[in-house]
Amino acid sequence: MYPTNPNLPMQNExxxxxxxxxxxxxxLEDMVEYxxxxxxxxxEKVYFMINELSRIKLSQFPNEDD
Numbered sequence: 592m593y594p595t596n597p598n599l600p601m602q603n604e605x606x607x608x609x610x611x612x613x614x615x616x617x618x619l620e621d622m623v624e625y626x627x628x629x630x631x632x633x634x635e636k637v638y639f640m641i642n643e644l645s646r647i648k649l650s651q652f653p654n655e656d657d
Contacts, residue, residue, distance in 0.1 A: 623638065
């Protein structure tokens, strides 16, 4: 997704994660705004759907313990 340098210290990994999370959040907020306007539904409803769909999607990934 975003280039990382394996030689950088852990602090930079944290900064990279924070940057990526901020980018995802910005895109998510834009998408929610669009969906709310186009389909005349509340932001709360859309975020609830995102939460539930995310939970379902995460359950489809292999368990790290396996």
